[in-house]
Amino acid sequence: MIQTHTYTVQTRTPASQLAAIGAAILLIVAVAVPLFASRSLIQDLFFILTMLTLAQFWNLLAGYGGLVSVGQQAFVGLGAYALFGAAILWGMDPVAALMLSGIAAAVVAVPTAFFAFRLQGAYFAIGTWVVAEVVRLSVAQWKAVGGGTGTSLPPDARDFWGVATVESLFDVRASAARDIVTYWLALALAVVTVGGIYWLLRTKRGLALAAVRDNIEAAKSVGVDAGRMKWLVFIVSAFGTGVAGGLIYLQKARISPDAAFSVTDWTAYVIFIVVIGGIGTIEGPIIGVLVFFALQSLLADFGSWYLMVLGGLGILVMLFAPRGLWGLISNKTGLQLFPIRRRLYPTPKK
Amino acid sequence: MIWIDTIAQGILLGGLYALFAAGLSLVFGIMRLVNLAHGDLIVLGAYLILLVVSILGINPFLAAAIAMPVMFGFGWVLQRLVLNRVLGEDILPPLLVTFGLSIVLQNALLEGFTADSQRVRAGPLETASVDLGAVTLGVMPMLTFASAIVVIVALNQIFYRTALGRAFRATSDDPVTASLMGIKPASVFAVATGIAMIVVTIAALYLGMRSNFDPTIGPARLIYAFEAVIIGGLGSLWGTLVGGIIIGVAQTVGAAINPEWQILAGHVAFLVVLLIKPRGLFPRAYD
Amino acid sequence: MSLLATHDLTAGYGDFQALFGVDIALDEGETIAIIGANGAGKTTLMRSIAGVLRNAPQMVTFEGRQVGALPADEIVGLGIAMVPEGRKLFPSLSVEENLLIGAHGRSGNGYWSLQRIYDLFPILKEKRRVPGTSLSGGQQQMVAIGRALISNPRVLLCDEISLGLAPVVIRDIYAALPQIQEAGAAVIVVEQDIGQAMKVADRVHCMMEGRVTLSGAPSDLSRDAIHNAYFGAAA
Numbered sequence: 001m002i003q004t005h006t007y008t009v010q011t012r013t014p015a016s017q018l019a020a021i022g023a024a025i026l027l028i029v030a031v032a033v034p035l036f037a038s039r040s041l042i043q044d045l046f047f048i049l050t051m052l053t054l055a056q057f058w059n060l061l062a063g064y065g066g067l068v069s070v071g072q073q074a075f076v077g078l079g080a081y082a083l084f085g086a087a088i089l090w091g092m093d094p095v096a097a098l099m100l101s102g103i104a105a106a107v108v109a110v111p112t113a114f115f116a117f118r119l120q121g122a123y124f125a126i127g128t129w130v131v132a133e134v135v136r137l138s139v140a141q142w143k144a145v146g147g148g149t150g151t152s153l154p155p156d157a158r159d160f161w162g163v164a165t166v167e168s169l170f171d172v173r174a175s176a177a178r179d180i181v182t183y184w185l186a187l188a189l190a191v192v193t194v195g196g197i198y199w200l201l202r203t204k205r206g207l208a209l210a211a212v213r214d215n216i217e218a219a220k221s222v223g224v225d226a227g228r229m230k231w232l233v234f235i236v237s238a239f240g241t242g243v244a245g246g247l248i249y250l251q252k253a254r255i256s257p258d259a260a261f262s263v264t265d266w267t268a269y270v271i272f273i274v275v276i277g278g279i280g281t282i283e284g285p286i287i288g289v290l291v292f293f294a295l296q297s298l299l300a301d302f303g304s305w306y307l308m309v310l311g312g313l314g315i316l317v318m319l320f321a322p323r324g325l326w327g328l329i330s331n332k333t334g335l336q337l338f339p340i341r342r343r344l345y346p347t348p349k350k
Numbered sequence: 351m352i353w354i355d356t357i358a359q360g361i362l363l364g365g366l367y368a369l370f371a372a373g374l375s376l377v378f379g380i381m382r383l384v385n386l387a388h389g390d391l392i393v394l395g396a397y398l399i400l401l402v403v404s405i406l407g408i409n410p411f412l413a414a415a416i417a418m419p420v421m422f423g424f425g426w427v428l429q430r431l432v433l434n435r436v437l438g439e440d441i442l443p444p445l446l447v448t449f450g451l452s453i454v455l456q457n458a459l460l461e462g463f464t465a466d467s468q469r470v471r472a473g474p475l476e477t478a479s480v481d482l483g484a485v486t487l488g489v490m491p492m493l494t495f496a497s498a499i500v501v502i503v504a505l506n507q508i509f510y511r512t513a514l515g516r517a518f519r520a521t522s523d524d525p526v527t528a529s530l531m532g533i534k535p536a537s538v539f540a541v542a543t544g545i546a547m548i549v550v551t552i553a554a555l556y557l558g559m560r561s562n563f564d565p566t567i568g569p570a571r572l573i574y575a576f577e578a579v580i581i582g583g584l585g586s587l588w589g590t591l592v593g594g595i596i597i598g599v600a601q602t603v604g605a606a607i608n609p610e611w612q613i614l615a616g617h618v619a620f621l622v623v624l625l626i627k628p629r630g631l632f633p634r635a636y637d
Numbered sequence: 638m639s640l641l642a643t644h645d646l647t648a649g650y651g652d653f654q655a656l657f658g659v660d661i662a663l664d665e666g667e668t669i670a671i672i673g674a675n676g677a678g679k680t681t682l683m684r685s686i687a688g689v690l691r692n693a694p695q696m697v698t699f700e701g702r703q704v705g706a707l708p709a710d711e712i713v714g715l716g717i718a719m720v721p722e723g724r725k726l727f728p729s730l731s732v733e734e735n736l737l738i739g740a741h742g743r744s745g746n747g748y749w750s751l752q753r754i755y756d757l758f759p760i761l762k763e764k765r766r767v768p769g770t771s772l773s774g775g776q777q778q779m780v781a782i783g784r785a786l787i788s789n790p791r792v793l794l795c796d797e798i799s800l801g802l803a804p805v806v807i808r809d810i811y812a813a814l815p816q817i818q819e820a821g822a823a824v825i826v827v828e829q830d831i832g833q834a835m836k837v838a839d840r841v842h843c844m845m846e847g848r849v850t851l852s853g854a855p856s857d858l859s860r861d862a863i864h865n866a867y868f869g870a871a872a
Contacts, residue, residue, distance in 0.1 A: 068445050070386070115621055118628040119580070121441040122384030126576045127624075130617055133573060137614040148610075263569065268453055275446050304457035311453035318447045319435055513741065519729040520738050526689060527725040532713035532742010532788065 011202060011339045019337035030187055034170065034180040042183050046251060048293050049186040053193045053244045054266065055273040055285035057237040060197055062271075063280035064209050065233035068121075071128030072267050074112070074135045075105040075238045077260035079245030084145050084255050087157040094153070095161040095185070098246045105242025106235050108135065113234045117227075129263065136261035150256025158253060182251040189247060193240055198282055198338050200236075209233065264307075272314045278324025282338040287326050352606070355485045360602035362487065364595030365495030366560070369553040370575035371582075371590045372501050373546035379585045380522045380542045381437060386448040389572030390455040391547065395421055395554025396563050397463055400470050410470045414555040418548050425547030429540040437539070452568065459565035470558035494556045498594070501549055502587045508545070518542060570613075577620040583630030592631060596623065638701055640665050640823055641686070641717070641792050646696045646705075648685045655681040657847040663792065668814070668824040670838035672831055674867060677844040679827045680722050683796045686825075687719040688712035699792070713742035718790035722797045722827075724781040726769035732780055733765040739784035747789025748820035754783040757813055775806035782810070786817065793817060795826045799833060811837060831863065843867055 034042060054072065061067045079101030086097040112131045119127040140148040158178065166177040200206045209229050245266070249255050259265070269292065277288020292310075299306035321328055329335060374388045385391070395417060402413035432451075436443035478489040509515040517538050521528040525535040557563060557571070577597050582589025597616045604615020623631070639662035648656040655678045663669055671679050684690045686697055688709035697705035699715055707715075718739070726735050736754055755762035758779040764772060769780050778798055785793060799807040807830070814837055818824060828834040834841055835855040843851040843866035851858065851866030 062442065068442055070449070115624060118624060122382075122445055123576070123580060125386070125445055126384070126573065127580075129569075130573055130577065130620060134614065134617045134621070137617070141610065264453075268449070271446065271449060279442070304460040307457040308454050308461070311450040311457070314450035315432065315447050315454070318443050318450070319432065322443060513737070516730060516734050516738050517741060519734075520727045523727040523729050524725060526709075527721060527727070528738075529709040530687060530689070530713060530719050530721060531738050531784070532710050533738075534708075534710045 013336050013339050015335050016337055016339050027191065031184070034166075034183065039176050039179055042179050044293070046179065046183045046186050048289055049183075049190040050244050050248050051269065051273060051292065052285060052289045053186070053190050054241060054270045055277075055289055056190075056193045056197055056282070057240045057244075058267075058270045059274045059279060059282075059285050060200075060233055061237045063274065063284075064201065064206075065230060065237075067230060067234060068125045069116075069128040069234075069237075070125045070263065070267055070271075071112070071116075071130075071132035072237075072241050072270065073261045073263050073265070074128070074132035075109065075241035076245030076248065076266040077132075077139065077257065078105045078108055078135060079242030080249035080255055080260045081139055081142070081145060082242070083246035083250060084151065084153065085142075088151070088154055089144060091156070093161050094157055094246075094250050095181075098185070098243055098250070101246025102239040102243040105245070106239040109235050109238030112238075113231060117230065132261060132263070136257050139261070140257040146256070148257060150254065150259070152255075153250070153253040160250070178253075179251065182247060185247055186251075189240075189243060194282060194286075201282075205229070205232070269310075272310050274324075275314050276317050276324055278326030278330075280323070281326050281330070283330075283336075284324050284326040287329075288324070291325065353603075356602050356606045357599055358485045358487060359491070360599030361595050362491035362495045362598070363602060364578075364591070364598030365491070365498040366553075366556055366594070367574045367578045367597050368498040368591040368594035369494065369501060369549070369556060370571050371578040371594055372498070372505060372587060373549040373553070374572075374575045375579045375582075375585070375587060375590045376505060376549065377543060377546045378579065380518050381539050382522075383433060383437060383444050384441075384448070384576075385433075386445060386572065387452040387455055387568075388550070388575060389568035389570065390452045390459075391421075391425075391550050391568075392554050392557055392571050393459065393563060393565060393568040394455055395547075395551045396470065396558035397459060397468070397565075399551070399555055399558055400468055403470060410472055410555060410559055413470075414551055417554075418551045421547040421551045422544040425543040425545075425550075426540045429543035430536065433543065434536050434539055452572075456565050456568060463565060465564055465566070467562035467564050468558075469562050470555070472559040476559065490556075490560055494560070497552060497556065498591060501552060502591055505545075505549070505587055514541065574616065577616065580630055581620060581623045583632040583634065585634045586630075586632040589630060589632035596620075639663060639698075640667075641697075641699050641825075643682070643686065643697050644695060646682070646685060646692060648681055648690050648692055650681075650690075655847050656685065659844075659847070659849055661842055661849065661852075663823050663825060666818065666821075666823055667839050668818060668826065668837055669840045669842065670834035671825065671827045671842050671844060672829070672834050672863075672867070673844035674829075676846075678847040679844055680796055681847075682844070683719060683722075683794050683825070683827055686712075687717060687794055710742060713788055713790075716789070716791035717794065718785035718788045718792070719794040720778075720781045720785045720796060720798055722800070724774075724777045726772075726777055726780055726784075728768060728770045730769055731766055732761055732769050732772065735769040735780050736761070736765075736783050736787055739787040742788060749786045749789050751787065754787060757786075757816060758783060775802050775810065778802065778806075778810055779813075782813065782817075786820075786822075790822055793822045793824045795824065797827055797829065799828065799830055807833065831867075845869060 033045065058072055061069055082101045082104035083094055083097045086092040086100050087094050112128065115131060116124050116127040145151050159174065162181040163174060163177045166180050167174055170177065170180065201209065249260060273288035273292045274285050276291055277286065278284025295310060296306065299309060317324055370392060374385065377383055377385055398417045398420060399410060399413045402416050403410055432447060433444065436447050475490060479486050480489060509518060517533050520531065521533055521535050521538045528535060574597055578590050578593035581593030581596055596619055600619035601612045601616040605612035642662040643659050646656055646659040647654065659682060671682065673679050681690065685692055688707050688711065691708065692705040694703040694706040699717060704712060704715065727738065730738060736751060760776055761779055761783065764776065769777065772780065782798065798810060811833065814824070826834065826837065838855060840852065840854055841858060842849050843863060845866060851862055
């Protein structure tokens with residue numbers, strides 16, 4: 001007798017279902033944080049969430065798209081300056097201007113990609129860096145937003161959407177209310193980013209992306225348009241990075257070209273977060289940002305030693321555990337919280 | 351007349367950028383490795399020279415001669431212990447490791463030497479100049495340019511006239527077949543990085559004597575070096591010199607129009623060349 | 638004791654096993670031929686001996702020494718040189734440089750020098766300044782052989798040296814073999830051309846699916862036996 005087996009395709013794993021429930025609970029707690037947390041905790045969480053967002057987009061670029069950019073600070077700075085420009089020149093509400101932050105970054109990403117995609121591999125990395133320098137030096141010439149010395153958010157723009165409501169609801173001062181609103185925005189941005197990237201990777205396009213990363217020739221031969229995927233990933237990442245940049249500087253309320261286009265703050269840190277956590281996974285940047293924050297808190301008093309440790313740790317991880325901390329955990333336990341691979345399961349006979 | 355002077359200064363500045371770039375070009379040519387810490391290694395070399403000068407109280411050129419073997423050794427060990435382990439098809443590991451190294455070096459120098467600007471004093475040489483009628487050229491910039499030419503000639507001699515250079519080229523073509531010839535790619539790469547570090551020391555000498563430096567200026571030097579290499583075409587050292595000159599002239603001309611445009615003009619020149627000739631001005635026939 | 642021998646040699650690439658317990662032996666001054674279809678494991682065998690693939694130490698012995706785990710660059714130093722499949726000349730080296738680089742690993746004195754290689758293949762002297770890869774296939778093969786000989790090997794491994802060449806060119810290349818043997822090298826040739834292999838070899842090993850399926854002197858092997866060893870008995 002010939003036995004036939006039927007299979008169903010699943011990406012879900014038991015761990016991922018538990019993770020989904022855990023995430024839902026975590027999200028509820030996170031939304032409620034301003035009810036009980038101190039202002040400094042809210043600021044720390046804001047920092048973690050925005051770095052997580054930047055890390056997820058860099059990971060999408062480098063880990064999935066194979067595009068190792070060292071120029072993401074261009075989009076952070078552009079997003080931030082677009083927000084400041086819109087608020088200062090047009091009196092636009094900064095929260096609404098966040099959309100503009102993303103659009104400005106995406107628009108500049110088009111010519112950037114046009115140049116950088118002419119460069120292969122490692123040279124792509126420095127090419128993006130050059131573009132970021134050009135953007136920084138050009139923005140430093142923009143006198144209306146303070147030129148090379150930078151500027152602050154005007155007082156009326158500091159009273160942005162939601163601040164007054166939070167002020168009266170929570171009975172806090174305006175500065176604390178601003179932190180709460182920006183925290184919620186950062187939370188929303190991080191959730192949309194993680195969810196959006198997870199969704200993207202599970203679509204047909206996302207699978208094509210993984211194919212391009214693993215073998216560009218093979219991907220081409222089965223009809224994946226590698227060029228189009230690279231464009232898509234680059235522009236989407238620029239948009240998200242721009243929004244994050246706008247939000248970061250909305251919270252800081254003060255901007256200068258050197259800070260907003262800092263390669264250390266917005267690219268080096270982000271790269272270490274992704275590498276230490278585990279490149280090419282969604283879990284990696286989450287672990288990475290927690291390790292990064294813990295290290296920063298522990299070593300905050302040691303100045304440059306902190307960065308030396310971070311750099312050294314990045315090198316060690318790359319040498320001895322190239323898939324990062326999450327790779328180690330996942331190897332040991334087989335755990336996958338955001339499964340992307342499709343698995344075949346025999347369907348039980350009825 | 352001011353323009354002739356500006357362009358002459360730019361050409362000489364290009365010599366400095368070619369010196370920054372030659373080591374990068376050498377290492378990339380042999381092992382396809384882009385060292386993101388290259389600029390920081392130049393700064394490290396400058397501090398080493400400064401240290402030797404201040405401890406022994408000797409002339410900076412002599413100090414550089416003492417620093418060279420130290421830097422060669424550093425490069426050799428770095429390649430053997432770290433970089434050889436990450437070479438391969440995937441470009442991500444070497445990029446990330448050298449990026450990490452860049453951060454470590456910058457902050458180690460900050461810790462060791464503080465953020466204060468430093469300078470390697472070269473005495474009357476710093477201000478000496480030669481009046482050539484139409485233009486007046488500084489002796490230091492001319493010396494820099496001449497050194498760039500000497501370095502390029504020497505590297506080309508090594509590359510095309512010695513057994514070592516033959517091993518470099520063979521390993522670059524095909525490391526597996528090279529090993530069938532009795533060549534150890536790992537050692538060849540280590541020697542290549544060592545030689546690149548000697549060039550880095552020469553670049554560091556002029557960096558330190560010509561202007562102030564501090565631990566954070568490495569990445570900008572890396573970018574100039576990278577632009578010179580790309581403009582010239584990968585693997586051509588004379589092309590790298592031409593690339594350096596283009597960046598140098600663009601910067602001095604930009605600065606002559608508006609002092610704030612100096613750096614920007616160099617980057618824009620790079621982007622324009624890239625737009626017109628994506629593979630650089632003197633690309634290799636095969637790759 | 639054999640000059641070179643493999644002992645229950647197993648090898649592969651990652652999860653893919655290509656050799657399953659191969660035993661061959663090569664004596665001083667001997668020439669053996671390895672024949673077999675594509676994918677039989679012939680090239681894997683050569684790469685294992687040459688050290689491109691590293692194995693357990695005892696799987697390959699040379700002059701009684703266990704060399705199975707040594708890397709390629711050390712194997713050359715001992716006196717085993719390989720002419721790799723596909724010739725693999727270095728594109729950025731001239732013909733002469735391609736020959737000279739063969740002497741990199743072993744400066745031991747011996748019969749072969751640049752001059753003797755040029756005497757063996759005079760055309761190479763004429764073309765010594767041009768890039769190796771600009772030559773015709775047959776001339777490139779001569780460079781690849783010369784490049785291996787110049788290290789004065791005790792054992793010369795020739796992997797598919799007639800592949801893709803015209804019969805008249807193959808004849809020219811094989812014409813050099815007696816002189817190579819006379820200069821003191823034992824030779825292993827990997828051939829798909831059975832006729833050629835039978836002509837030059839003292840002994841022939843036929844491989845199929847990673848195993849040696851038939852061994853013997855050419856005169857002792859019948860056509861049918863070879864056919865069976867080559868394609869499997871059922872074919």
